[in-house]
Amino acid sequence: MAHQALWSGRFKEPLSAIALNFSSSIDLDKRLYQEDIAGSIAHVEMLAAARILTAVEARRIRTALKAIQKEIETGKFQLTGEYEDVHLAIEQRLIQKVGPLGGKLHTGRSRNDQIALDERLYLRTAGKEIARLIVQLQRVLLYKAEKYFGTLMPGYTHLQRAQPVMVSHHLLAYVSMFERDYERLHDCLRRLNKSPLGAAALAGTSFPIDRQKVAKKLHFDGIIENSIDAVSDRDYLVEFLSVCSIIMMHLSRFAEELVLWTTKEFGFAQISDAYTTGSSIMPQKKNPDMAELVRGKTGRVYGSLLNLLTTLKALPLAYNRDLQEDKPPMFEAVNTTRQSLFIFSHILVHTTFDKKHMEEELQNDFLTATEIADYLVRKGLPFREAHAITGRIVSYCIDHRMYLGNLDLDTLHTFSKLFEPDIFDYMLPHRSVEQKQSTGSTSPQEVKKQIVHWTRVLKKRKG
Ligand code: ARG
Numbered sequence: 001m002a003h004q005a006l007w008s009g010r011f012k013e014p015l016s017a018i019a020l021n022f023s024s025s026i027d028l029d030k031r032l033y034q035e036d037i038a039g040s041i042a043h044v045e046m047l048a049a050a051r052i053l054t055a056v057e058a059r060r061i062r063t064a065l066k067a068i069q070k071e072i073e074t075g076k077f078q079l080t081g082e083y084e085d086v087h088l089a090i091e092q093r094l095i096q097k098v099g100p101l102g103g104k105l106h107t108g109r110s111r112n113d114q115i116a117l118d119e120r121l122y123l124r125t126a127g128k129e130i131a132r133l134i135v136q137l138q139r140v141l142l143y144k145a146e147k148y149f150g151t152l153m154p155g156y157t158h159l160q161r162a163q164p165v166m167v168s169h170h171l172l173a174y175v176s177m178f179e180r181d182y183e184r185l186h187d188c189l190r191r192l193n194k195s196p197l198g199a200a201a202l203a204g205t206s207f208p209i210d211r212q213k214v215a216k217k218l219h220f221d222g223i224i225e226n227s228i229d230a231v232s233d234r235d236y237l238v239e240f241l242s243v244c245s246i247i248m249m250h251l252s253r254f255a256e257e258l259v260l261w262t263t264k265e266f267g268f269a270q271i272s273d274a275y276t277t278g279s280s281i282m283p284q285k286k287n288p289d290m291a292e293l294v295r296g297k298t299g300r301v302y303g304s305l306l307n308l309l310t311t312l313k314a315l316p317l318a319y320n321r322d323l324q325e326d327k328p329p330m331f332e333a334v335n336t337t338r339q340s341l342f343i344f345s346h347i348l349v350h351t352t353f354d355k356k357h358m359e360e361e362l363q364n365d366f367l368t369a370t371e372i373a374d375y376l377v378r379k380g381l382p383f384r385e386a387h388a389i390t391g392r393i394v395s396y397c398i399d400h401r402m403y404l405g406n407l408d409l410d411t412l413h414t415f416s417k418l419f420e421p422d423i424f425d426y427m428l429p430h431r432s433v434e435q436k437q438s439t440g441s442t443s444p445q446e447v448k449k450q451i452v453h454w455t456r457v458l459k460k461r462k463g
Pocket of ligand 1: 025029084085111112115319321323324325
């Protein structure tokens, strides 16, 4: 048993294969080998600077650790189930390579602060990637918003047609949502970027280590001061998974809209063949599977968040082995969020909107009924009365199987004498959109403002 040598003193018999198999986390935490080695190198350099190790010792350990990293990357050293976790595997390999000197690496350190460090380093990188993918998606949305500027579609409430809106306006709503996700992510990364290393098992260490120095080497903005806190809390991960959950919630709503829009019933959009699939039995089918999968995978990320919260609930301080169970939700949520953002940009690039069909649908409906009510208000009626009159007009149209566009002035006069010929202009969907005055509305000027704003914001952004 390879790892047993590390603490064989206390035990009279080795860990049973069954117990090792049950408790090993290496299948998952082997993904943290880079972070683990980077942390060890920073630690050993600090030990030398603090004269706890000699410069020669530190250099030998550092060189060996770098060699181990290569061995892992080339498959020469395999992180397999014979080790309990990635930390012990690497330490064991180090001792194999440099002899008893390798045993000095763990001076003033514990796996408890080591794993908290590795996770923070991992999330820092994953967070940057997710941020980049959010920006990429925002850019695609902005591109589409510019491309379809001027195209109208029915806007909905309760999934019932409500008022005409610009397609660009709808798409830009998602740009704002993803902007908040981006901000939330950075806020989380800012709080997360503190080093727990040097907390040791829970109480700190009697060696004169320099925690700040290690933190600096690893580009942290300081340390988690309280050693018990540093090894026991996983709130940084809870926050990260919350951010991922919110991103997935936004993606899933959008995915749902794409699924709806690409049905015959809506007919608003088409996703190109390369991003849709057929049916094994029904030759006519073209299914929006990628969007459905994004919607479906949202459950994995919410599940991960709840999984983690449940693991943490009621855990006494400080470290408990339960905490090892934070790995499955961490990797699951990070991978799923990354993949989903990535595919979504691609789906969207390959989505086209059917301008003609959407605008036809706007004609054949009652989406500008609010404009009629507002028209009467401008002629002096209280809004509630205007609303009632317009409601009666809509009801009349439904009874006579017609739409607002089919009404003539004589018919309108039977409802109110206030109508004049200009009412027909007010009922046009384009006019409805153009008439909007309020900040952030769907009027072309306001939508243009948004486009200008986001172009400026996204141009400045890296990635
Ligand atoms: N594999 C462990 C984890 O992920 C590392 C820390 C183990 N610490 C311990 N005292 N057993 O949590």
